[in-house]
Amino acid sequence: MARKPRVYAASHTPLVLGHDIISKPQTIRVDGVRAAGLEASRRRINFTTIVVAGLFFIVGARLIELAVRGSSDDSRIAAASINQTIHRPDIVDRNGEVMATDIVTASLFVDARYVIDPQQAAHELVGVLPDLNEADVAKKFASGRPFIWLKRDLTPRQQYAVHNLGIPGLEFQR
Secondary structure, eight states, rough: OOOEEEEEEOOOEEEOOOSSSSSSEEEEEEOOOHHHHHHHHHHHHHHHHHHHHHHHHHHHHHHHHHHHHHOSSSSOOOOOOSSOOOOOEEEEOOSSSSEOOOOEEEEEEGGGGOSSOHHHHHHHHHHHTTTHHHHHHHHHHHHSSSSSEEEEEEEEHHHHHHHOOOOOOOOEEE
């Protein structure tokens, strides 16, 4: 059986390349350029290990700090405001004539818990929005649920008319 040698660098630190369990390992002494190369490789590996461990430590410390303290009020995260509406630009042809535009409309919903007289309120609302069924609207008003859609995409005139009814619980959402 061939023996696998054990390599020693100039510093006499053994590098085990492997050996057969039954036989005794052989040692080879490496001097000069090859030993210097092995030492330089060890230094690079140790330096890289220290740098990576330091970076992991920094990231871990920051995560622990955020978990304990939470984020500061001076959040530097760039985010769009939720209250800000997005207006799309008009689509125009090559002559500058508007082909399509963005129309902001309101949608009507009800918080049925605040409706005082469901039958009367349904009758008044159907007078302004005749495409609604009075029996269905009265049933929705009497349900007592906190959020029920009644009609989407109201025109500004319809929204103004519904608003002027003054029925409690009717609200608009854009």
